[in-house]
Structures are given as C-alpha cells and as structure tokens.
Amino acid sequence: MTRLLQTLMDGVAVGSLYALIALGYTMVYGILKFINFAHGDVFMLGAWVSFTLAATLGFAGGAPPWFAAPLVLLGSMALCGLLGFTVERLAYRPxxxxxxxxxxxxxxGVSLFIENTGQLEPIGWLAERGLAFPFGTRPQRMPALLPDATLFEVVGVQVKLVDVLVIGIAFALMGLLQWLVFGTKLGRAMRAVSHDPKTAALMGIDVDRVISFTFVVGSVLAAAAGFLAAEKYPSLNQPAHSTWILLGLKAFVAAVVGGIGNVRGAMAGGLLIGMVELFGAAYLSPQLRDVYVFSLLIVVLLVKPEGLLGKATVEKV
Amino acid sequence: MASASLQERARALTPPALPTLVRAWLPVLVLGGLTLLLHFVVGPAVGPYYSKLLMDIGINVILAVSLNIVNGFTGQFSIGHAGFMAVGGYTAGMVTYYGGLSLWGSSLPQGGFLGPGELLFALSCLLGGLAAAGLGYIVGLPSLRLRGDYLALVTLGFGEIVRVLVQQTDDVLFSAEELAAVPVWTLPTKVGGALGFTGLPFYTSLFWVYLFVSLTLLVAFRLKASSHGRAYLSVREDEIAAEAMGIPTTRIKVRAFVLAAAFAGIAGALFAHEVGTTLNPRELGFQKSFEAVIMVVLGGMGSISGAGLAAVVITLLPEALRSVADYRMVVYALALVVMMLVRPQGLLGLHELWDLPLVRRLLRRGGGAR
Structure with a gap:
C-alpha cells in the first residue's frame, strides 16, 4: 500500500513534468505540423540555466533566501523563452x-547544436567573472533552492515539499495555458492558425506573430519543467548526455499518446506516461523503464494513431 | 510481313552480347580489383593506423550508402540506423565468439587469410545482416501507417530499445564448458551488457570491409538505375501519384527498410570485429545514427557517391581536426541547419559525382569516346 501510494505520487510528479514538456511539442505540432526535435533541449537548458543562475547569484550552499527559487525559475523561463523565439526566427521561419x-x-540540427554548444568549456572571460557558460562536460549538482521539508505523512508515504511544488507549479502552469488557449483572444488566434493558417491570415491574424508566441510559450513551459526536474532530481548530466535526449523523447511520446496537437491530450498523455514508467519501474523491472514508454508509443501508433484524445483526420489528396 | 520486319528491327536494336557482358561485369571487376589492391598493397604500405582509418571509412560508407536507400531514395526518414548496426554486430559477435569456442575451443582468430576463422566471420557477417534485415521488416511494418516525423520517432525509439535491451545482458560471457550445456537461444542473454562485448576475434581486414563496401555500392547503383529502384524514387517524389501508377508504396517502403537494415547489420558485424573498437551499446547509440543521417543529408539525399563522399570526409575530419575536437559536433549541427536553409537537397542532391558539369568536362576530355 505504501509502495503503491509512493509510486502513484512519483508518477504524478514525473508525469506532470512530461506534460509540461509535451505541451510545447503539441502546440508547435498543432500549428506547424512538425516535430520540434529541439524542444527537449530547451528543457535541458532550462535545468542548466537554473543551475548556472543559482551558482552565479550565490544561492549554492547554505540556506538560500526565500526568493531564490522563484527568481531562478522566472530567470530560466525568460532566457529559454528568448531562445525559443530566436530559434524559430532564425532556423524555422525561413x-x-x-x-x-x-x-x-x-x-x-538545432537540437544537436544546442546540446553540443551547451557542453563546450566555459568561455574564459565569463568564467573569471563567475559565470560558467557554456556549461562544460562535467555533471553538476543542482543546489536545493527549496527547503527539504516533509509536509505530512499518509500511511507511511512522506509527502515532500518538492513533490507538492512540482505537481502544484506544473498544474498551475497547465491551468494558465488552458486559460490562455481557450479563454483569450490570442488563444483564439492560436487555434485559428492551427486550424487553417491561410484563412487565419485572411481574417487579419498576424500568423508569424502567433507562431513566435507559440514557440515562446512552449519554451517557457519547458524551462519551468527543467527547473522543477532539477529540484526533484538534483544531479544534472552534461548537456549532450543521452538522459536529456531520452527525457525529451518521452515527453514527445506523451504528446503523441495524448493526441498530438491537442493541449488537453498532452496533459493526459504526460500523466499516463509518467504512471506507466514509474509503475513499470516499481513493479516489473526498473532497468526497462524506457522500453515500456516506447512500447506504449508503438502500440498507440498502431492501434489509435491519432492518440487518445486526438481526432482522426483524413489525409486529403 | 509486318511481324518479320518487327523481328528484324528488334534484332538490330539488341546490343551485341560480348561488350554488354563486359560492361555489366566491369564494375564488379574494378571494385574487386580495388579491394584486393587495398588489402595486399595499400594496407601493408601505409601501416596499421591508416589501415584502421581506411576500415573506419569503409564501414561508414556502408552505413551512409545503406541509409541513403531509405532516407534518400524512398524519402522516408529513419534515425535509428545504429540500432540495426548493433543487432548485426551482436549477432555476428555471437557467431564468431561462441562459434569459435565450440568449434576450436578458443575465441581467438583461426587460420590466416580465408582460413576457417575468416569463413566463419564471413558467415557471421551474412547472419548479422540477415538478423538486422529481419528486424528491419518488423520495424518497417508498423511504419507503413506512419508519416515522416512519426516514422523518425519510431526508428529512434526502436534504436533506444535495442540499446537498453543490450545493456541488460550479462557481462560475464559463457565459458567453453558452459557453452556445451546451455541451449542456443540463451546465448543472447550473455553478450557483455553495458561494458561491451569484449574478446571478439579481430577478423575485420581491408579485404572484408571493401568486399562489403563493393557489394553495397553495386546494389545501390544497380537499384537506382533499375525500374525497381525508380519505384523507390517515385515514393519519395509523390506517394499518391506513385500509388496511382500502380506502385505498391507500402511494400516498397518495407523493402527499402529491409535492404538498408541488412547492410547496416553487415557494417555492424565489421565494426564488431575491428581492431581498436569495442562493441558496446554506448558506441551504437543515437549519436551514431545521427552521424549516419548527417552523412546522407550533407552528401545529398539520393546521391550514392555523395553519401559515400560525405562518409569519407566525416570520418577523416575528426582525425584532421583533433585539436578542435570539441567543436566537431557543433560544426556538423551548424552545417546541417545551414544546408537546409541554402541547399535543402544536400550538396549533390539526386546527382552523382560524375553528373557535375566540371567532372563531365574532365571525363570527356580524358576519355574522348564518351
């Protein structure tokens, strides 16, 4: 029972991280109809930028002030949003x-570029001023910016602050996105462009701006996921390490399983993937967790290629 | 009356037998000759370091040219080629290692050039290719339902599944005594795990590498020039139009997959038995797959000589640029992005090296008759 609840909670935490990344994949696919392979790398950068910010601002070691975590989170989100904008502008728009x-x-290409640039050795004159950028090839340990407190215990399961915050922030951001897409004028423009870019342009929607905005929103969410993941699992592998690529891929699997192009599907898919992975790891074999996820992908693609919440589309000639 | 003249016209149009035969076999003879030349003259002359480099080049050429059949000819997008390479490599490794143990009681190389050991190795290469081809069929089948990016994802996921499964195997290999007692199908459970399959005999030589390079090139060129190969190209150009012309597009796609996988398996077998490489799952991860994709994309999707040339350059580049090794992948990545922006069909596109105006002029001046 304890194990079941523990796995359930971890599954929700990991699943909500997947969901945050999957949202970026699914929004870009919904509008541009292509897999933004570099999106997983934005997640990686989110984690590494958080680490670098925390280290540069002197939050590493000791008890960080209360504003450390929100500051680093927002900083990382802003920088990654900027990166998403730049990538779209330079590489995808042409x-x-x-x-x-x-x-x-x-x-x-963009994905390989981000990974491999990220693990170059830090530039000398920046490093002298205390800013280690790029991040180098050494794995690092993310400083704990959140107090390591256990909030309460349910039948032997310790509910930690980190887990609650990961799940809480992730769900808050997803709620925000839900409101943005379905409740604002900009969101309506996004849905219109996703439905038919040409007609949307005729209706006076600035398609390029909407696409840029989509990339920024996706990158911001991925960065938030990167920060939260780094707080939950503090050991950061080097930027081009396969764990990052796998995490990004699994998030994409979540988007496909939920129904690509569907915002609610991405959330559901993320949670499902997190559950499958952690329950598989806890009750079957922990080494094969990636295999479960990819097998689920193949099964979904074969049985219901449009995803759980996606609508089947007929390809027109 | 009319039929007789038709027969005469047909006879007049039939090319003469002997020159045709010579022309058909000329590439085989040239490639075979080059293989022997490399093995017996060039290899001993340049020493072990450059021989190994030449073998690396050959293996990458097989990899790039075979991936080109899927990504270039058929226009599908596979980024799990290293997975097939791994399957071929491990299958071949099991054949030579455990085969050697049970035949000769030792996994060391047996006999010299074309000796019993090398024949076992040749067999292992073919079995490796066959195993990879079988898996290519299994991966290719579901991909029928998927379009471009999904297919890419499935191949990548497949490559990862192969890697993870290999990592789970036991790193303590069977000894000769155990080998006699256990059933054959338990062999894949002990192939070295995450540490790699060490102790494989070093059978790979310039002869074997370039023999299979020749085979790959011959198959690829013949395929591209044949009507069967044109069906592949038609799938790439316009699937719906191809279907309308009566081409079984799904079957063609699976065939491309199987063919490419078979050669990747052979490349894996050669890689496994090469001096100075260890067959481990880390070496054959998606970095390797991406490298193959980069070769195909830069060389020109659909261009055999382009992919081959890119394979040569990309194998040599890290050797030449050792001092700036960190920047290698950064440069490749930038090259990939810039290439898509300025010349999306790759350096050569569908053309071969000798289709270029400059090369054509040179050939005409030299050959005269052409």
Whole structure:
C-alpha cells in the first residue's frame, strides 16, 4: 500500500513534468505540423540555466533566501523563452514553405547544436567573472533552492515539499495555458492558425506573430519543467548526455499518446506516461523503464494513431 | 510481313552480347580489383593506423550508402540506423565468439587469410545482416501507417530499445564448458551488457570491409538505375501519384527498410570485429545514427557517391581536426541547419559525382569516346 501510494505520487510528479514538456511539442505540432526535435533541449537548458543562475547569484550552499527559487525559475523561463523565439526566427521561419522533411532535419540540427554548444568549456572571460557558460562536460549538482521539508505523512508515504511544488507549479502552469488557449483572444488566434493558417491570415491574424508566441510559450513551459526536474532530481548530466535526449523523447511520446496537437491530450498523455514508467519501474523491472514508454508509443501508433484524445483526420489528396 | 520486319528491327536494336557482358561485369571487376589492391598493397604500405582509418571509412560508407536507400531514395526518414548496426554486430559477435569456442575451443582468430576463422566471420557477417534485415521488416511494418516525423520517432525509439535491451545482458560471457550445456537461444542473454562485448576475434581486414563496401555500392547503383529502384524514387517524389501508377508504396517502403537494415547489420558485424573498437551499446547509440543521417543529408539525399563522399570526409575530419575536437559536433549541427536553409537537397542532391558539369568536362576530355 505504501509502495503503491509512493509510486502513484512519483508518477504524478514525473508525469506532470512530461506534460509540461509535451505541451510545447503539441502546440508547435498543432500549428506547424512538425516535430520540434529541439524542444527537449530547451528543457535541458532550462535545468542548466537554473543551475548556472543559482551558482552565479550565490544561492549554492547554505540556506538560500526565500526568493531564490522563484527568481531562478522566472530567470530560466525568460532566457529559454528568448531562445525559443530566436530559434524559430532564425532556423524555422525561413523554411515555412519547405518540405516537412527539411524542417525535421533542421530541427535535428538545432537540437544537436544546442546540446553540443551547451557542453563546450566555459568561455574564459565569463568564467573569471563567475559565470560558467557554456556549461562544460562535467555533471553538476543542482543546489536545493527549496527547503527539504516533509509536509505530512499518509500511511507511511512522506509527502515532500518538492513533490507538492512540482505537481502544484506544473498544474498551475497547465491551468494558465488552458486559460490562455481557450479563454483569450490570442488563444483564439492560436487555434485559428492551427486550424487553417491561410484563412487565419485572411481574417487579419498576424500568423508569424502567433507562431513566435507559440514557440515562446512552449519554451517557457519547458524551462519551468527543467527547473522543477532539477529540484526533484538534483544531479544534472552534461548537456549532450543521452538522459536529456531520452527525457525529451518521452515527453514527445506523451504528446503523441495524448493526441498530438491537442493541449488537453498532452496533459493526459504526460500523466499516463509518467504512471506507466514509474509503475513499470516499481513493479516489473526498473532497468526497462524506457522500453515500456516506447512500447506504449508503438502500440498507440498502431492501434489509435491519432492518440487518445486526438481526432482522426483524413489525409486529403 | 509486318511481324518479320518487327523481328528484324528488334534484332538490330539488341546490343551485341560480348561488350554488354563486359560492361555489366566491369564494375564488379574494378571494385574487386580495388579491394584486393587495398588489402595486399595499400594496407601493408601505409601501416596499421591508416589501415584502421581506411576500415573506419569503409564501414561508414556502408552505413551512409545503406541509409541513403531509405532516407534518400524512398524519402522516408529513419534515425535509428545504429540500432540495426548493433543487432548485426551482436549477432555476428555471437557467431564468431561462441562459434569459435565450440568449434576450436578458443575465441581467438583461426587460420590466416580465408582460413576457417575468416569463413566463419564471413558467415557471421551474412547472419548479422540477415538478423538486422529481419528486424528491419518488423520495424518497417508498423511504419507503413506512419508519416515522416512519426516514422523518425519510431526508428529512434526502436534504436533506444535495442540499446537498453543490450545493456541488460550479462557481462560475464559463457565459458567453453558452459557453452556445451546451455541451449542456443540463451546465448543472447550473455553478450557483455553495458561494458561491451569484449574478446571478439579481430577478423575485420581491408579485404572484408571493401568486399562489403563493393557489394553495397553495386546494389545501390544497380537499384537506382533499375525500374525497381525508380519505384523507390517515385515514393519519395509523390506517394499518391506513385500509388496511382500502380506502385505498391507500402511494400516498397518495407523493402527499402529491409535492404538498408541488412547492410547496416553487415557494417555492424565489421565494426564488431575491428581492431581498436569495442562493441558496446554506448558506441551504437543515437549519436551514431545521427552521424549516419548527417552523412546522407550533407552528401545529398539520393546521391550514392555523395553519401559515400560525405562518409569519407566525416570520418577523416575528426582525425584532421583533433585539436578542435570539441567543436566537431557543433560544426556538423551548424552545417546541417545551414544546408537546409541554402541547399535543402544536400550538396549533390539526386546527382552523382560524375553528373557535375566540371567532372563531365574532365571525363570527356580524358576519355574522348564518351
């Protein structure tokens, strides 16, 4: 029973992180119809930028002030949002009318670029001023910016502050996004562009601006996920390490399983993937957790390719 | 009357037998000759370091040219090629290691050039290719339902599943006594795990590498020039139009997958038995797959000589640029993005090296008759 509840809670925590990343994948796919392979790397950068910010601002070691965590979180979100904007502007926008395979290759190129630039050795004159950027090839340990407190205990399961915050912030952001997409004018513009970019443009929507905005929102959410993941699992691998790529991929699997292009589907898919992975790891074999996720992907693609909440589309000639 | 003249016209149009035969076999003879030349003359002359470099180049050429069949000819997008390589490598490794143990009681190389050990190795390469091809069929089948990016994702996921499964195997190998007692199907449970399959005999030589390079090149060129290969290209150009012309697009896609996987498996087998490499799951992760994709994309999707050339350059580049090794992947990544922005079809596109105006002019001046 204890184990069940513990796994359940971890599953929700990890699943909500996946959901946050999956939202970025699914929004970009909904509008541009391509897999933004570089999105997983924005998540990685979110974690590493958080670490660098915390280290540079002197929050590492000792008890950090109360504003440390929100400051680092917002800083990381802002920087990654800027990065998402830049990538879209420089790499993807010129290919707006190119074949999809070219955009896909570009996305892989951007992804490799971010990973490998990220693990170059820090630039000398920046490092002298206390800012280690790029991040180098050494794994690092994220300083705990949140107090290591146990809030309460339910049948032997310790509910930690970190877990509550991870789940809480993730759900708050998802709620915010839900409101943004379904409750604001900008959100309506996003849905319109996703439905039919040409007609949307005729209706006076600035399509380029909406796409830029989508990338920024996706990157901001991924950065938040990066920060939360770093707080929950503080050991950070080097930027091009395969764990990052796998995390990004699994988040994409979540988007596909939930129904790509569907915001609510991404949330549901993220939670489902988190559950499958952690229950598989706890009750079957912990080494095969990636295998469960990818097997689930293949099964979903074969049985219901449009995803759990997606609508089946007929491809027009 | 009319039929007779038709027969005469047909006879007049039939090319003469002997020159045709010579032309058909010329590439085989040239490639075979080059292989022997490399093995017996160039290899001993340049020493072990450059021989190894030449072998690395050959293996990467096989990898790039075979991936080109899927990504270039058929226009699908596979980024799990290293997974097939791993399957081929481990299958071949099991054949030579455990086969050697049960045949000769030792996993060390047996006999010299074309000796019993090398024949077992040749068999292992073919079995490795076969195993990879079988898996290519299994991965290719579901991919029928998927379009571009989904397929890419499934192949990547498949490559990862292979890697994770190999990592779970036992790192203590069977000894010769145990081998006699256990059933054959338990062999894949002990292939070295995360540490790698060590102790494989070093059978890979310039001869074997370039023999299979020749085979890959011959198959690829013949495929591209044949009507069967044009069906592959038609799938890439326009799937719906191809279907309308009566081409079984799904079957063609699976065939491309199986063919590419088979050669990747052979490349894996060669890689496994090469001096100075260890067959471990880390080496054959998606970095390797991406490297193959980079070769195909930079060289030109659909261009065999382009992919081959890119494989040569990308194998040599890190050797030449050792001092700036950290920047290697950064440069590749930038090259990939810039290439898509300025020349999305890759350096050569669908063309071969000798289609370039400059090369054509040179050939015409030299050959005269062309």
């Amino acid at each position: 290919l707006r009318n190119a074949p999809r395979i070219n955009v896909l290759i570009t996305a892989i």
